[in-house]
Amino acid sequence: MAQAKRRKSGRSSVALPWEERGSFWRQLLAGPRWKVALVALLLLWIGSIFWSSADRRAKVRETRLAIWETQRAVSAFRAEVGRCPRSTTELLHPPRSRSRYLRRKPRDGWGRQLWVRCPAKDDPDGADVVSAGPSGSFLEADNIQ
Numbered sequence: 001m002a003q004a005k006r007r008k009s010g011r012s013s014v015a016l017p018w019e020e021r022g023s024f025w026r027q028l029l030a031g032p033r034w035k036v037a038l039v040a041l042l043l044l045w046i047g048s049i050f051w052s053s054a055d056r057r058a059k060v061r062e063t064r065l066a067i068w069e070t071q072r073a074v075s076a077f078r079a080e081v082g083r084c085p086r087s088t089t090e091l092l093h094p095p096r097s098r099s100r101y102l103r104r105k106p107r108d109g110w111g112r113q114l115w116v117r118c119p120a121k122d123d124p125d126g127a128d129v130v131s132a133g134p135s136g137s138f139l140e141a142d143n144i145q
Helices: 002-009 024-029 033-081 088-092
Strands: 115-117 128-130
Touching: 033 088, 033 128
Parallel strands: none
Antiparallel strands: 115 128
C-alpha cells in the first residue's frame, strides 16, 4: 500500500539531472533563498540612495567653495582696480595688476560655469555669484548662491 501511494503522487525519491534543471531565477527564488535575494536587492537599493546623496552633497560643497572664492576674487579686484570686473576673464588676467585673482575659470561642482553679477542686486558693494545647481538651468528652483 505504501508503494501504491508513492506511485500515485508521481514523485520518486530519485531525481535525474535533467529533471532538476531550471532557470537561475527559479532556483534562486525557490525555498528560503528568495529572502536572501530580497535582502541583497534591498541593501543595494539603500546603498545607491546613500551614494547618490553623498555625491550630491559633495558637489554642493564644491560649488559653495567656488562661489566663495569667486566672491573673494571680485572683492579683491574691486579694492585694487576700483571697479567691477567686466567678466570672469578679468579675474584671471587683470588689466593693470600682476597678481591673478583666480587660477582658473570658476566652475560649480557639476563642471558648469558660474554666473557673476557685479554690483550685486541688493548690495552695491558686493557681487552676486550663482550656480545653476544640479539641473543646470537658472529657471529651476535649485540654484545655489
